[in-house]
Amino acid sequence: MPSFRDLERAAYCPRQQYYHERRDAEPTVPERVTARRAIAFEYERLLADRVARREAPLAVDPAVWRERMDRARERCDRFADLVDPPATEVYIEGSDAGGIVHKLLTDPPEPVLVSAGTPPETGVYDPQSVRATAAAQALADREGPVEHATVEYPAVGRIRRIAIGARRRGRYREVCRTVAAMEDPPPRIDSTSKCEACEFQETCGTPTRSVRSLLGL
Ligand code: SF4
Numbered sequence: 009m010p011s012f013r014d015l016e017r018a019a020y021c022p023r024q025q026y027y028h029e030r031r032d033a034e035p036t037v038p039e040r041v042t043a044r045r046a047i048a049f050e051y052e053r054l055l056a057d058r059v060a061r062r063e064a065p066l067a068v069d070p071a072v073w074r075e076r077m078d079r080a081r082e083r084c085d086r087f088a089d090l091v092d093p094p095a096t097e098v099y100i101e102g103s104d105a106g107g108i109v110h111k112l113l114t115d116p117p118e119p120v121l122v123s124a125g126t127p128p129e130t131g132v133y134d135p136q137s138v139r140a141t142a143a144a145q146a147l148a149d150r151e152g153p154v155e156h157a158t159v160e161y162p163a164v165g166r167i168r169r170i171a172i173g174a175r176r177r178g179r180y181r182e183v184c185r186t187v188a189a190m191e192d193p194p195p196r197i198d199s200t201s202k203c204e205a206c207e208f209q210e211t212c213g214t215p216t217r218s219v220r221s222l223l224g225l
Contacts, residue, residue: 012107016139022194047162076165102146119143
């Protein structure tokens with residue numbers, strides 16, 4: 009059964025998931041990522057303490073972070089639950105996929121994922137939408153309908169709550185089918201920016217940035 013993270017990876021690039029599935033060991037999570045994710049569990053302290061904000065591994069100016077969090081508090085219906093979640097780091101298994109949700113809200117049930125990155129101008133990127141939908145579907149298998157999921161980007165003070173509608177569910181099912189049918193390496197994607205961030209560039213045969221500059225590409 010694929011994990012929520014596998015589906016996110018396959019939504020980013022199916023070929024990347026193909027290589028990941030065949031690697032010997034799970035990669036270690038970089039310290040910077042762990043530190044940034046930890047911010048999502050420290051909101052109360054950071055909002056109350058200017059010095060703590062200055063010392064936290066924020067990716068934006070602490071004043072900007074504070075301003076964004078104040079705005080999130082006003083706009084997000086579930087802000088109080090995100091600050092003090094009923095459960096954290098919960099494994100959920102559904103009929104198609106399983107994985108960890110970083111926070112689990114109740115009444116109504118809602119999965120929350122925490123990202124060390126930065127969101128787009130609005131909403132969330134497609135791979136994160138697929139991961140959040142996978143978590144919502146797995147939770148729905150256990151608890152009944154799940155209408156929303158939240159993705160937090162704590163290092164930049166952004167919180168994105170998304171509705172789990174037919175379009176997201178359709179895309180999620182499409183990625184599930186792709187992963188289930190994967191026997192040979194899927195075709196390379198045509199995205200220089202995505203490939204530049206990919207750890208499998210050499211295995212994949214995609215020219216790295218240095219090779220491309222040597223070739224004048
Ligand atoms: S280098 Fe590009 S095409 Fe190859 S696996 Fe990575 S993202 Fe996919």
